[in-house]
Amino acid sequence: MNTTTTTLPAPAPDAIPKARFDWKPLLLLAAIALVALPLVGNPASWVTLTLAGLAMGLIIFIIASGLTLVFGLMDVLNFGHGVFIALGAFMATTVLGAMGGFTASPSLIANLVAVAAASLAGMAVAGAVGLAFERVLVRPVYGMHLKQILITMGGMIIGEEMIKLVWGPQLIALPMPEALRGALWFGDVSVEKFRILAVLAGLKVLVLLLLVLNKTKLGLLIRAGVQDREMVESLGYRIRRLFVAVFVGGSALAGLGGVMWGLYQQGVTPQIGAQVNTLIFIVIIIGGLGSTLGCFVGALAVGLLANYIGFVAPKAALFSNIGLMVAVLLWRPQGLYPVGGKQ
Amino acid sequence: MIRSLLSHDLPRSKLLAALLIATVLGLALTPFIFPGTKALNVAAKILIFIVLVSSYDLLLGYTGIVSFAHTMFFGIGAYGVAIACSRAEDPGWGTVLTGIGGALGISLVLSLVIGLFSLRVKAIFFAMITMAVAAAFMTLASQLSEITGGEDGLSFKVPEALRPSTEYFEEPVLGAMIDGKFAAYYLLFVATVVLVLLLLRIVNSPFGRVLQAIRENDFRAEAIGYRTVVYRTLSNVLAALFATAAGALLALWLRYNGPDTSLSLEIMLDILLIVVIGGMGTIYGAVIGSVLFVLAQNYLQDLMKLGAGAVEGIPVLSQLIAPDRWLLWMGLLFVLAVYHFPFGVVGRLRLGAAAKARE
Numbered sequence: 001m002n003t004t005t006t007t008l009p010a011p012a013p014d015a016i017p018k019a020r021f022d023w024k025p026l027l028l029l030a031a032i033a034l035v036a037l038p039l040v041g042n043p044a045s046w047v048t049l050t051l052a053g054l055a056m057g058l059i060i061f062i063i064a065s066g067l068t069l070v071f072g073l074m075d076v077l078n079f080g081h082g083v084f085i086a087l088g089a090f091m092a093t094t095v096l097g098a099m100g101g102f103t104a105s106p107s108l109i110a111n112l113v114a115v116a117a118a119s120l121a122g123m124a125v126a127g128a129v130g131l132a133f134e135r136v137l138v139r140p141v142y143g144m145h146l147k148q149i150l151i152t153m154g155g156m157i158i159g160e161e162m163i164k165l166v167w168g169p170q171l172i173a174l175p176m177p178e179a180l181r182g183a184l185w186f187g188d189v190s191v192e193k194f195r196i197l198a199v200l201a202g203l204k205v206l207v208l209l210l211l212v213l214n215k216t217k218l219g220l221l222i223r224a225g226v227q228d229r230e231m232v233e234s235l236g237y238r239i240r241r242l243f244v245a246v247f248v249g250g251s252a253l254a255g256l257g258g259v260m261w262g263l264y265q266q267g268v269t270p271q272i273g274a275q276v277n278t279l280i281f282i283v284i285i286i287g288g289l290g291s292t293l294g295c296f297v298g299a300l301a302v303g304l305l306a307n308y309i310g311f312v313a314p315k316a317a318l319f320s321n322i323g324l325m326v327a328v329l330l331w332r333p334q335g336l337y338p339v340g341g342k343q
Numbered sequence: 344m345i346r347s348l349l350s351h352d353l354p355r356s357k358l359l360a361a362l363l364i365a366t367v368l369g370l371a372l373t374p375f376i377f378p379g380t381k382a383l384n385v386a387a388k389i390l391i392f393i394v395l396v397s398s399y400d401l402l403l404g405y406t407g408i409v410s411f412a413h414t415m416f417f418g419i420g421a422y423g424v425a426i427a428c429s430r431a432e433d434p435g436w437g438t439v440l441t442g443i444g445g446a447l448g449i450s451l452v453l454s455l456v457i458g459l460f461s462l463r464v465k466a467i468f469f470a471m472i473t474m475a476v477a478a479a480f481m482t483l484a485s486q487l488s489e490i491t492g493g494e495d496g497l498s499f500k501v502p503e504a505l506r507p508s509t510e511y512f513e514e515p516v517l518g519a520m521i522d523g524k525f526a527a528y529y530l531l532f533v534a535t536v537v538l539v540l541l542l543l544r545i546v547n548s549p550f551g552r553v554l555q556a557i558r559e560n561d562f563r564a565e566a567i568g569y570r571t572v573v574y575r576t577l578s579n580v581l582a583a584l585f586a587t588a589a590g591a592l593l594a595l596w597l598r599y600n601g602p603d604t605s606l607s608l609e610i611m612l613d614i615l616l617i618v619v620i621g622g623m624g625t626i627y628g629a630v631i632g633s634v635l636f637v638l639a640q641n642y643l644q645d646l647m648k649l650g651a652g653a654v655e656g657i658p659v660l661s662q663l664i665a666p667d668r669w670l671l672w673m674g675l676l677f678v679l680a681v682y683h684f685p686f687g688v689v690g691r692l693r694l695g696a697a698a699k700a701r702e
Contacts, residue, residue: 077467077470077471079470140682145465145467146409146466147681148467149409149466149467149470150409150615150619150677150681151681151682153612153615154674154677154681155674155678157612157670157671157673157674157677158671158674158675160670161668161670161671161674162671164667164668165662165663165668165671274608277474278474278475278478281471281474281475282475285468285472285475289468315486318479318482318483318486319479319482319483321475321479322475322476322478322479325472325475329460333464
């Protein structure tokens, strides 16, 4: 035995090259910001726009991260994802409406308690509905893309109608809590207070997701499941349960995103789901379907571009997303961070 | 004769044949049997949806492509006619043809570009991309208000022969007023018959068989030697052109077009519902589905209003059958149809007839 081991050449240190981190998509973000600087002209406005864009991007990231996770692991593209977003937003109207004493008080702590309560309620309801959604609608159609699209679209219709049943079909105003209104000024740079909250929430979600995915056994299983589902199953792990957990988690994230988005828009309509759906599809296409980091970069790119173009050429802002998507797909047809084994 | 008109794709079920004959006769005689504007409008909507949905069936049912951009092409057709006619002082047939021609050209280029760019990717990817493109197009249509009239849309005149004020006879003939609306209805009817027969011809040609092969197993179709991307793109282009024609018919009938009339996501959902409920990959399914759906849309809501009135006071139930919740029931029906009724009405009837023939 000893002889065989000695004859084996010692593995060269770079036999398995460590996957090199791909910096180019991050450079894209920097490039967008740099190109925007001379177009915007005024540095103070540019900083304001950049911060606003990053905050918007982080809200979009919260919404879209769940969808891309679900797609990555389960190969299910949920066209009904917008329902969970709408649910979160409507729960926010109910909870914040009921906690009028907290939202109207000028104390930041009371306001934050109200927003936290709304977020928890939105996540809980969206997660619970997600559980039912997975069990009733999605479970029978795993692996069948055509049926998945049709079924989740049907789920979207039903969900939107149920929301109208509970909250009515009209727009509900969602005023910002007292202390979160207005902006902070640093010299000529203004930062809306709510956006600071959005950035904190978005970063928290990002860090949590990356920690769970990269540092825990659960995350290891999820990532392994994304790469090769059968292998994980044959090792004896019940990937189905993992599926359900991820679906519920993704729905809950959408609920949280819905709360933030509703506050950001300061009003909620039942159609919010369908509207946001298009936006998050663009984000996860740009990022590379199933990739959390890609979703993050894609969301930031969308947020930044929307704010810059909204300032420079407001009319063109409506098409900034689609233009960005086309440009990215021409550059990288699989998205910024393609996930191995897919496509 | 009938055999070759239907491109040898016979209904293959007596009940289906009877339903189709009843549909054709009913639609052909609507102005005489059912007087009143509402009935005529419903029948015209059925005709337009038959063309629109059967063109989508070419894409979804025969080629297995899910596109959410079909209403975009529908809208292009409608805007083509609307823009051409609203620019002209006294629009004639030349104006209408120019509008339709321009619209067909735009649809051709756009569907070709979308197809070549994105049909290489998986179904799910294509569905998302088309959804984004359709949303962008809708924004474009409502923003370019100088051309499209923005959110308000465009009202316009149609050629004199189709104007409601044009009366061909003083007296009603067999209970129907022979006026411009009457002429417009029959224009729609003839166009629908021609377009649907043309679609039947396409899907029953060797080309149509390749599309079905791609739907069943695109890998194998590619291996046999068919360039699947080319076929998919052609299918996309053809479907887009037929949808454009349907849009032109809509504009001619309504003498109005706006973003909500021809571009909204709701119409896209209607199309999906009709294709699935009628039966994918049959063309006849689009016909039967459109009749059922449009009739239900227009008359079931009246029934629900009655029902909601009857259970007024019972909190949840009266909410559930309020006419506004009509789409909820369609959505449930849709989901159930995808699960338990995957071949739709037409597929079901054909299966039943085939089983009987085997006995």
